[in-house]
Amino acid sequence: MLIDSHSHIDTEAFDADRAATIARARAAGVHAQIVPAIARHGWAHLRQICQAHAGLYPAYGLHPMAVAQHEPQHLLDLAAIIKDEQPLAIGECGLDLFVEGLDRDQQYHYFNAQLELARDHDLPVIVHARRAFDEVAACLRRIGGLRGVVHSFSGSRQQAEQFWKLGFSLGIGGPLTYPRARRLRDIVARMPAEFLLLETDSPDQPLHGHQGQRNEPALLVEVLAVAASLRQQSEADLAAETTANARRLFNLPQVSR
Secondary structure, three states, rough: OEEEOOEEEEOOOOOOOHHHHHHHHHOOEEEEEEEEEOOOOHHHHOOOOOOOOOEEEEEEEHHHHHHHHHHHHHHHHHHHHHHHHOOEEEEEEEEEEOOOOHHHHHHHHHHHHHHHHHHOOOOOEEEEEEOHHEEEEEHHHHHHHOOEEOOOOOHHHHHHHHHOOOOOOEEEOHHHHOOOHHHHHHHHHHHHHHEEEEEEEOOOOOOOOOOOOOOOOHHHHHHHHHHHHHHHHOHHHHHHHHHHHHHHHHHOOOOOH
């Protein structure tokens, strides 16, 4: 039994076959998905999708890659939805210093504001960090009192240790399945089990052997298989550990079949 700790099952990529995709995931053993938001305009649709399908849990936030769409009012809206709905996390939020043309000052503004909301409401954060691991860690340290996950981690061992010391988990997905990902594979092989979460980032980040295809939560079992092999433990044991990690971080109920 697995939890996909980062799935965008609400996006238009799944509009044609969302129910079938969720059914395939459940048949594969993926019984819950954390579904982070991207921008304010998508929150209502995200809520609707998660209410319509058991095992989907929404998180609300403002993604750095959509920074041009964010407005100051959206932070007030986020505070309101936290109060009204008590979601399990804030996110997806963070910093993206890879994509050109994204306003860095605005990224920092919205990221720090969301971290403050997470601290004040005692909620975990789902963090996007691309070419920005040290910068993100600095923000987390400065705000303080936070917990969460750095999704799709691809940094160094030293950067990973920064996040563990801050109490943050690492979300590991499709990139791990590529044999050339030696640094990431070494980190996953040796990292403390309590900080490991599995994810797909569906529909993005297709796995090795699925290049050019839409990613989906059912394929989380392939990420599990690679991670278990690297850690030299059974898939069942690692599934149990990562599921317990996700349940603890997001305060999820017991996952049922």
